Amino acid sequence: MIDAINTALRRLPTWVLYLLGSLYPVWLLYLGMTGGLGADPVKALEHELGERALQLLILGLAVTPLRRFVGVNLIRFRRALGVLTFTYVALHLLVWLLLDVQIVSQILADIAKRPYITIGMAGFVLMVPLALTSNDASVKRLGRKWKRLHLLTYPAAFLGGLHYVMLAKGFQIEPLIYLTVIVVLLALRLFGFVVRSFVALRV
Amino acid sequence: GLAGFGGLPGPARAETLEPNSWEDVTNYCNYYEFGTGKGDPAQYAGQLTTAPWSVKIDGMVERPGDYDFQQILGEMTLEERIYRFRCVEAWSMVVPWTGFELADLLALAGVKSEAKYVAFETLYRPSEMPGTAYRVLDWPYREGLRLDEAMHPLTLMATGIFGKDLPNQNGAPLRLVVPWKYGFKSIKSIVRITLTDKEPQTSWNMANAREYGFYSNVNPEVSHPRWSQASERRLGGGLFASRQDTLMFNGYGDEVASLYEGMDLAKFF
Numbered sequence: 001m002i003d004a005i006n007t008a009l010r011r012l013p014t015w016v017l018y019l020l021g022s023l024y025p026v027w028l029l030y031l032g033m034t035g036g037l038g039a040d041p042v043k044a045l046e047h048e049l050g051e052r053a054l055q056l057l058i059l060g061l062a063v064t065p066l067r068r069f070v071g072v073n074l075i076r077f078r079r080a081l082g083v084l085t086f087t088y089v090a091l092h093l094l095v096w097l098l099l100d101v102q103i104v105s106q107i108l109a110d111i112a113k114r115p116y117i118t119i120g121m122a123g124f125v126l127m128v129p130l131a132l133t134s135n136d137a138s139v140k141r142l143g144r145k146w147k148r149l150h151l152l153t154y155p156a157a158f159l160g161g162l163h164y165v166m167l168a169k170g171f172q173i174e175p176l177i178y179l180t181v182i183v184v185l186l187a188l189r190l191f192g193f194v195v196r197s198f199v200a201l202r203v
Numbered sequence: 204g205l206a207g208f209g210g211l212p213g214p215a216r217a218e219t220l221e222p223n224s225w226e227d228v229t230n231y232c233n234y235y236e237f238g239t240g241k242g243d244p245a246q247y248a249g250q251l252t253t254a255p256w257s258v259k260i261d262g263m264v265e266r267p268g269d270y271d272f273q274q275i276l277g278e279m280t281l282e283e284r285i286y287r288f289r290c291v292e293a294w295s296m297v298v299p300w301t302g303f304e305l306a307d308l309l310a311l312a313g314v315k316s317e318a319k320y321v322a323f324e325t326l327y328r329p330s331e332m333p334g335t336a337y338r339v340l341d342w343p344y345r346e347g348l349r350l351d352e353a354m355h356p357l358t359l360m361a362t363g364i365f366g367k368d369l370p371n372q373n374g375a376p377l378r379l380v381v382p383w384k385y386g387f388k389s390i391k392s393i394v395r396i397t398l399t400d401k402e403p404q405t406s407w408n409m410a411n412a413r414e415y416g417f418y419s420n421v422n423p424e425v426s427h428p429r430w431s432q433a434s435e436r437r438l439g440g441g442l443f444a445s446r447q448d449t450l451m452f453n454g455y456g457d458e459v460a461s462l463y464e465g466m467d468l469a470k471f472f
Binding site: 029032033035037038039040041042043045099100101102103106109110114115116166167168169170171172173174 | 223226227230231235239241242292294296337338339340407410411428429430431433434436438439441442443445446
């Protein structure tokens with residue numbers, strides 16, 4: 001079963017992911033311009049992009065545990081998942097800036113004064129160097145440093161989940177589920193790291 | 204009170220406002236008893252039984268009791284009021300309501316002189332309200348007004364929109380509409396009205412007192428801790444519509460500012 005999945009995955013070119021991932025925001029924009037996103041297309045677009053970004057982020061974080069604990073190998077798609085996550089976060093931010101808040105002074109005030117926006121922005125800023133170095137040349141040039149740099153994924157992921165929890169009105173379950181999944185995926189890495197260090201010490 | 208609709212001064216007059224579409228008003232709702240998504244109420248509120256319906260009016264009134272909704276309708280004169288509706292989430296619509304003044308309903312029960320506040324409760328019926336499976340708020344939903352706010356001629360008990368009965372997702376069969384306050388004050392599907400001499404507990408204030416005050420008057424100068432209230436997205440303009448400046452008391456300052464004379468509105472937000 002797992003072998004069959006892995007075989008099928010090996011046949012799937014990564015460009016398919018990039019293509020579908022880029023078509024989806026275009027489709028959303030089309031829906032928004034033709035009344036397909038309801039009464040408040042700005043919020044619908046903003047929230048949809050944000051939530052999809054979190055889903056892509058979770059999928060990206062799940063690549064390693066899926067391989068280690070389940071045996072499903074998605075490693076070939078990890079860069080595409082990361083780049084698409086960044087793209088969706090950037091589009092989410094653009095919709096907020098240009099279509100939602102619109103007013104520059106208010107945007108700056110929001111970033112400074114509203115903790116959930118400050119945290120969301122911080123998450124985005126952490127992702128910028130990751131997106132800029134998601135190419136073969138950077139991997140080669142940075143060598144060991146590349147891996148260290150890309151540990152920034154972890155705090156960025158946590159900030160993304162926290163951003164969603166902080167913007168909910170009342171006690172809502174869905175944002176908490178996202179944050180929990182992210183925290184569990186991060187904890188798995190910490191757990192793996194502790195086990196490896198322990199084993200290394202024993203040896 | 205003012206003689207019906209024609210007596211209302213400038214900003215409350217109908218002809219200056221272009222209502223949103225029926226689709227917008229009935230498909231974009233906050234009614235957390237049916238779910239927290241804007242489309243959830245339209246999707247799930249159909250199963251709500253709204254007839255028979257009665258409203259318990261109790262507390263400091265001359266004639267407490269259960270008032271049958273049809274009986275109430277028989278006693279009231281319905282009129283149309285086209286109001287701006289400003290959500291605390293910084294979006295707004297224009298809604299053509301049908302209803303009667305809350306003051307008239309309160310007169311039916313006879314308000315005692317010691318009463319200072321009015322408390323309201325929404326129906327809490329888990330079997331028909333899937334959203335109440337989660338404690339998003341401390342059910343039943345509660346709201347309240349100071350008595351002078353409740354008696355104000357702009358304060359409406361709505362029974363319809365666009366000349367039709369209220370759809371369930373909009374708070375059938377009977378809801379409050381206080382056009383100068385954030386939308387969550389305009390409590391839906393009312394089953395109880397209590398006259399009291401103490402400021403009543405209100406759901407959003409109980410959930411987060413820092414973010415939602417008892418008064419919750421629309422005020423562009425007092426921001427919500429998580430977002431500015433200086434401007435709003437007026438729905439219906441599509442994806443590329445410009446934000447609009449939010450008006451003090453949602454544009455009803457001429458009528459209601461005097462209710463708050465001498466009060467620090469940043470403190471009593």
